[in-house]
Amino acid sequence: MEKPLVIIIIGPPGSGKGTQAKLLAEKFGLEYVGSGDILRARQKVGDFTGRKLIKFMGRGELVPSLIVTDLAANELEKFKKRPRINGLVLDGWTRTIMEAILMDEALSWYEWQKNVKVILFDISRKESFNRLTRRRQCKKCGKLIPWIGEFKKLKKCDKCSGELITRPDDKIESIKKRLEEYKNETIPSINYYKKQRRLIKINGEQSIENVFKDILKVL
Numbered sequence: 132m133e134k135p136l137v138i139i140i141i142g143p144p145g146s147g148k149g150t151q152a153k154l155l156a157e158k159f160g161l162e163y164v165g166s167g168d169i170l171r172a173r174q175k176v177g178d179f180t181g182r183k184l185i186k187f188m189g190r191g192e193l194v195p196s197l198i199v200t201d202l203a204a205n206e207l208e209k210f211k212k213r214p215r216i217n218g219l220v221l222d223g224w225t226r227t228i229m230e231a232i233l234m235d236e237a238l239s240w241y242e243w244q245k246n247v248k249v250i251l252f253d254i255s256r257k258e259s260f261n262r263l264t265r266r267r268q269c270k271k272c273g274k275l276i277p278w279i280g281e282f283k284k285l286k287k288c289d290k291c292s293g294e295l296i297t298r299p300d301d302k303i304e305s306i307k308k309r310l311e312e313y314k315n316e317t318i319p320s321i322n323y324y325k326k327q328r329r330l331i332k333i334n335g336e337q338s339i340e341n342v343f344k345d346i347l348k349v350l
């Protein structure tokens with residue numbers, strides 16, 4: 132049996148992680164597991180953690196590794212109930228060194244450690260800031276509309292025609308905080324993968340199609 136493929140996607144906010152992760156999931160029949168989506172779903176539970184997540188994430192602060200890793204492990208456990216999966220695309224899960232180490236432990240525990248690829252989307256701070264201040268989200272279905280190419284012209288959601296709004300953490304202060312967290316917490320986790328020679332860097336400042344082509348070349 133072939134080894135399941137696990138792709139860990141890292142990059143600054145607005146670097147196109149979600150867009151590319153979904154394309155990869157479709158192309159290779161992988162399961163998409165996005166930390167942001169799972170945390171936003173967790174907010175809706177409305178308990179202590181749910182309420183606290185709304186505050187933390189709204190301010191652009193990273194959620195503690197303990198909470199994130201617990202949710203990640205629960206998600207991975209769910210896939211173990213299936214007889215077989217092709218693999219996983221992990222979008223945004225490892226944003227601190229601690230998370231990177233724990234994710235390695237989790238992947239070993241669940242026996243998916245044999246074919247793990249770590250992909251970094253490289254975009255400048257300026258590009259990230261510009262994309263986040265301008266991107267929009269559908270109020271109805273939640274789809275993120277990036278501020279690139281043809282998407283700039285959209286007046287309504289291209290999926291469900293819903294109204295386009297600004298995501299709660301895409302306000303200036305939260306964006307600044309997210310970029311600061313990226314610099315202080317996520318870059319050290321990238322260096323952790325780099326030291327182990329596991330990091331695949333992709334230029335994220337290209338069209339969606341060209342970023343995808345570059346990923347396919349290195350996989």
Ligand code: ADP
Pocket residue numbers: 143144145166167168170187188191192193194195196199222223224225226227230300309
């Ligand atoms: P982005 O990558 O553009 O910041 P996401 O939707 O992936 O957007 O994440 C939104 C927020 O969720 C982050 O700003 C952070 O507060 C929280 N978050 C998501 N993933 C993690 C993680 N692995 N560790 C800690 N916090 C996280």
